Amino acid sequence: MMKEVLEVLSPKPGDVVVDGTVGLGGHAARMCDMIAPEGTLLAFDRDPEMLAEAELRLASKQTVKRIYFNQDFRTAAHELAARSLYANGILLDLGYNSAQVDDPTRAFSFKHDVPLDMRFNPALGEPATAKVNRMSQVQLETAIFELADEKWAGPISRQIVERRKTQPLRTTNDLVECVLAAIPPRAREKRIHPATRTFMAIRILTNDELEGLDDALFALAGRLADGGTLVVLSFHSGEDRIVKQAFRQLADNGFTDLTRKPLVPGSSEISRNSRSRSTKLRAIRKPVSAGNGIPACLGSAS
Numbered sequence: 001m002m003k004e005v006l007e008v009l010s011p012k013p014g015d016v017v018v019d020g021t022v023g024l025g026g027h028a029a030r031m032c033d034m035i036a037p038e039g040t041l042l043a044f045d046r047d048p049e050m051l052a053e054a055e056l057r058l059a060s061k062q063t064v065k066r067i068y069f070n071q072d073f074r075t076a077a078h079e080l081a082a083r084s085l086y087a088n089g090i091l092l093d094l095g096y097n098s099a100q101v102d103d104p105t106r107a108f109s110f111k112h113d114v115p116l117d118m119r120f121n122p123a124l125g126e127p128a129t130a131k132v133n134r135m136s137q138v139q140l141e142t143a144i145f146e147l148a149d150e151k152w153a154g155p156i157s158r159q160i161v162e163r164r165k166t167q168p169l170r171t172t173n174d175l176v177e178c179v180l181a182a183i184p185p186r187a188r189e190k191r192i193h194p195a196t197r198t199f200m201a202i203r204i205l206t207n208d209e210l211e212g213l214d215d216a217l218f219a220l221a222g223r224l225a226d227g228g229t230l231v232v233l234s235f236h237s238g239e240d241r242i243v244k245q246a247f248r249q250l251a252d253n254g255f256t257d258l259t260r261k262p263l264v265p266g267s268s269e270i271s272r273n274s275r276s277r278s279t280k281l282r283a284i285r286k287p288v289s290a291g292n293g294i295p296a297c298l299g300s301a302s
């Protein structure tokens with residue numbers, strides 16, 4: 001949803017923008033063109049490989065000051081504050097990108113049989129195997145159901161727990177086999193692979209993707225310049241629910257909710273990129289008269 005993101009953010013020459021999930025730098029490259037000359041881009045990605053790709057791609061944007069952080073965007077409000085900056089535009093394009101899915105070493109997809117790691121930053125935290133081999137059946141069931149709306153979460157979590165009694169899960173195939181053993185062939189959806197939802201849930205769990213997302217949104221809203229815009233692209237209902245509720249609270253506190261109904265991709269974008277079918281774009285704008293900072297009731301805007 002490149003066009004929609006740029007239209008809503010509408011960056012201007014000299015602006016300060018934050019790309020909290022820079023990925024391969026597609027959105028950031030376009031934003032750099034629009035904030036040049038003398039704009040500033042703060043680019044974040046948890047994945048060091050993605051950040052390196054983005055740096056390469058943005059190397060030619062010399063008239064823009066570019067600052068890179070191999071960090072979670074949950075630190076972005078703090079980094080803005082440390083530089084006494086307020087952002088005119090902030091973008092969070094949540095989730096993972098196709099380069100990560102297609103990388104056979106990363107285990108984001110079940111297409112390759114590799115160690116089940118799934119971390120955005122393989123140097124931090126623990127791999128997915130640690131969670132699937134340690135969590136209780138109830139915890140796994142709740143996570144797979146709540147994070148991915150998987151209605152077979154009960155049988156899948158039981159299969160995982162049964163299987164690890166004889167041997168811990170180690171690879172992507174081990175997890176796929178648990179899913180296939182849990183969902184009878186006649187009940188499988190034709191549109192997506194039966195393991196799609198379970199992989200999504202375990203990835204979200206491994207990277208604590210929803211943990212503190214609402215606090216991060218409030219903190220980022222607090223670092224918007226007057227008239228500045230925060231845009232979030234989410235890919236599943238759990239994420240979108242958090243964004244929607246946070247934006248509703250911000251709207252109750254003087255911000256303008258630009259998307260009471262989220263923007264969604266058109267049919268041509270979905271046919272070009274089937275992953276985009278569940279994308280929702282939400283945006284909030286700080287009014288010109290709001291002053292800096294956000295009301296204390298919305299949490300700390302560091």
Ligand SMILES: C[S@@+](CC[C@H](N)C(=O)[O-])C[C@H]1O[C@@H](n2cnc3c(N)ncnc32)[C@H](O)[C@@H]1O
Pocket residue numbers: 020021022023024025026027028044045046047050071072073074093094095096097120
């Ligand atoms: C959908 S992609 C972004 C694509 C990007 N907009 C582009 O144009 O190439 C999401 C990126 O966000 C990163 N990411 C996911 N969660 C993150 C977080 N909490 N903090 C920072 N980066 C994150 C992923 O590593 C991935 O590279």
